[in-house]
Amino acid sequence: MGQRVSLFVTCIVDQLFPKIGLAMADVLERLGFEVDFPESQTCCGQPAFNSGYRAEARSVARHFLDTFESSPFIVIPSGSCTAMIAHHFAELFHKEPETLARVHSLEKRVFEFSTFLTQVAGVEDVGARFDDIVTFHDGCHALRELGVRDAPRRLLARVRGLDLRELSPAEECCGFGGTFAVKFSELSGAMVRTKVEAILRTGARTVVSLDPSCLMQIQGALSRAGLNVRTMHLAEILASR
């Protein structure tokens, strides 16, 4: 029996991009992990937190704490959700010492997916094959809050048949930003169109990211522009054979 890991798929994957969750589970199981899915999971609370509603975010965060109380490892296919839990839960509960203690324990147990593979599972080659020209979009939360830059690239480098091209300019926000995407939709649109231009310059036909929200933003712009480029989550690439 392998090490138990729990999936926190995130509300956006659960409701809009279930295949990402399944791909992540596939990869983990092939590596010998025993994967479970605590059913009471819902959301990390980020939409409320980012919109300034901390009390509401706190109640969602408490529910998260309860759901994952006994999970030794929680793997998440999202940089922004991982950052919310690992960095911002503590801010939410800084006035509640008992809950804060639980948060500090939780912080040690949550992992963004690519970080889990390279640092906990200690693997870079998951036996994947994906024949295509691919470019990688660094989501801002993964990049700047979690410091994730190398892990996804090392994983992609071991995918057979994959030709990885870097975006230039690199490290530019896709313009999603949660409610920013709708509150400042013109700006958000301008930002994602710049991203699309950079993608086209690489010649890539697939855009990969760690964050489903970035993928949703970029895919929405690619489709609107009628371009024949698709977006996929890292998990889906790594699950490909």
Next chain:
Amino acid sequence: MPSEFHQKAHETLANANLQLAVFTATGRLKDKRSEVVGIGQLPDYQELRTQAHAVKRHAIDNLDHYLELFERNVAARGGRVVYCKDATEVSDFILALAHERGARLIVKSKSMTTEEVDLNERLEHHGLESVETDLGEYILQLAHQRPYHIVAPALHMTRYDVAEVFTRRLHVPNETVIEKQTALARSILRQKFLAADIGISGANFLVADSGAVVIVENEGNARLTTSAPRIHIAVAGIEKVIPRAQDLATFLKLLARSATGQLLSVYTSFLSGPRRPGEIDGPDEFYVLLLDNGRTRLLPDKNKRQSLFCIRCGACLNTCPVYRRIGGHTFPWVYSGPIGAILTPQFMGVQQEPDLPFASSLCGACGEVCPVKIDIPKILLELRSDVKKAETRDKQNRLEKLGFRAFAWLMTHPRLYEMAGKLLRSVGVPSIQAGPLRAWTSQRDLPPLPGRSFREMWRRR
């Protein structure tokens, strides 16, 4: 009803020429900075940032001590410190002094603080001639415009715009060659420097252990402003204090690199008091006006206090994907970009400009480039919370509050959340799109809805 901020942002986004100018200019400054702070060029960069943050933290946490120390040392060198609560006290002091000395002509070097207090307008209203001497600021003064960017004030203007302003205001033939425009400004301003009674400057740093004012520039106009007239008045926010001259070894290494990608700006002046006995030139009188104007409002919150660490390099503006597209004039106050977005609500009150903290995708690029490590994204998030608390208290935006309470309720009741998801997938996306849905689809397509949620598929595995 879109706010003024939204309206201005929309207009700037629609102006293709302006878009290109601002995006390109900031891109250049951003790249130039990157070239000189990398591990090969400045291996100590991260350490210097940490040091700068720590020194500023210490100075601001003990601000009263350092203000008094600064004041004593200025006096010891023959200068005088004047504390000013607000814009009126700044202009009142200068007007009184000018009147006493029979001064008519003032030359000014670049100072965002003097913009903040509308100094030129006030002085001119009382019959004084106050001339901006930084080239960009001079052009803006002639054009009656506000600075567009903390470091590059006329970023938004082309040579043709400058030619038009010069012809209209200076009554000179149309000249679009930039070198010639510069030469014209130089010759006009030279006469002003040499005839001026008072020179007014800002200050990048106020050095407490020296009673000195540090001014960083590239043109030489600040040197002339502070050396040619008989009276020098430096106007600076109280937060500009640093403890020691030795701290400049840290700050000066960060400032120019972060601002323009230069190793050092062309001129760094370290000025303490009027000229000493035997010195041939320099001012006979030296004043430092220490301005509050609301800065003390930012001190009580231990975390938000770091907003006052800013050394006005402009790096956050140059890297911000939002600023680079909406520019400086979209912002309501003299400080724009990410630093403006955190300063303005704290100075004015969050309900004055409730949009500002939300006009960000929270990408974090600003925090990454800030030489004094101000955690701008964290403060933006706190300000968002402050806005919503104020709205809740004043019973504004109740629908949105209700929406998020419903969100929280749904997310803490998994079965109801699951049902809501099923409902969404069976009903589909409404063809009448309103509110957030419409905002989304105005710019990009919606993702197709999957037949089943992840949890439904998981159960069937």
Next chain:
Amino acid sequence: MSRDYILHRVRTALGRSPSQPIPDPPPARIRIPEVSLDARVASLIAQVEALAGVAFETSDPRASIASAIAGKTVIASNSPYLAAWGIASLPGIQSGITGREQLRDACATADIGITSADYALADTGTLVMLSSPAEARMVSLLPPEHIAVVPRDRILTGLDELFSILPNPAAQSSSMVLITGPSRTADIEQILVRGVHGPGRITILVTPG
């Protein structure tokens, strides 16, 4: 009184009382690299040239300057160092002016201003000039061209060494200026123009001592 009002507001916000002692500040960060004098000279010259200035070593600054000033109006500071090299006494050079207005007029009409410098910084190509009876501010500021004569042993590694040697510049002078290259602006369309208000041409002569 605004002073009391502001200081009171500051203290209240910070939770401090008047004259309350402060904790120790973080030590000033001063790291002086080990760089040979020859390497410093070379670095200074390279940095100045990278800024479109001119810099070279010479054991005969008088001769170098004599050829540079032919046909020009020149003002030299009252630096004993310039006098020792016989520069101040070159034909065509005004020097020894001690009156403020007279000096200003001379500088305003001169093509070239010649000064010494207290120090130079090798890593950035910077001149360090302290104002004094021997060195007035205007000589390096008003004329469109500036020539500085600096002895090589005054070339420091950089800012850290400068502030280590001179932790209290205010004790020496009312003005210390760090000059790094010719005056410039990019305010219009980001196009670089030199010589906006300060000198557009700068030359540094490095002398043996």
